[in-house]
Amino acid sequence: xxxxxxxxxxxxxxxxxxxxxxxxxxxxxxxxxxxxxxxxxxxxxxxxxxxxxxxxxxxxxxxxxxxxxxxxxxxxxxxxxxxxxxxxxxxxxxxxxxxxxxxxxxxxxxxxxxxxxxxxxxxxxxxxxxxxxxxxxxxxxxxxxx
Numbered sequence: 001x002x003x004x005x006x007x008x009x010x011x012x013x014x015x016x017x018x019x020x021x022x023x024x025x026x027x028x029x030x031x032x033x034x035x036x037x038x039x040x041x042x043x044x045x046x047x048x049x050x051x052x053x054x055x056x057x058x059x060x061x062x063x064x065x066x067x068x069x070x071x072x073x074x075x076x077x078x079x080x081x082x083x084x085x086x087x088x089x090x091x092x093x094x095x096x097x098x099x100x101x102x103x104x105x106x107x108x109x110x111x112x113x114x115x116x117x118x119x120x121x122x123x124x125x126x127x128x129x130x131x132x133x134x135x136x137x138x139x140x141x142x143x144x145x146x
Contacts, residue, residue, distance in 0.1 A: 011135035016076035019069040024064040044118030094136040
């Protein structure tokens with residue numbers, strides 16, 4: 001990739017770590033759901049718990065998120081190896097990640113989950129995700145210059 005910088009490299013590394021953790025968290029959440037029949041991690045439920053429809057939605061979303069997270073790791077590998085296709089793949093996986101984050105936040109907020117004590121978990125997830133928006137903007141800007 002011709003436009004590498006220390007700042008962009010740090011953001012790509014952050015995104016790779018975030019997505020690697022995301023894979024683990026989704027697998028752990030799925031295992032907990034299978035064992036207990038309820039989802040309370042990584043998405044703490046609202047008072048009264050999640051409805052069956054929301055659980056189905058989360059499982060589907062987590063499955064697609066896992067595929068995107070794996071592709072995000074491929075993007076990061078390609079970026080650090082200087083592969084010409086890395087920028088294109090990066091734009092795709094970052095677009096999916098941002099869309100999924102917005103959808104997840106909307107669903108959990110509307111369901112009433114953003115209340116104490118779960119509020120801290122949602123704030124942590126979102127603050128940790130903020131560098132992804134910066135990376136997306138930089139990648140869009142730099143690929144538009146080509």
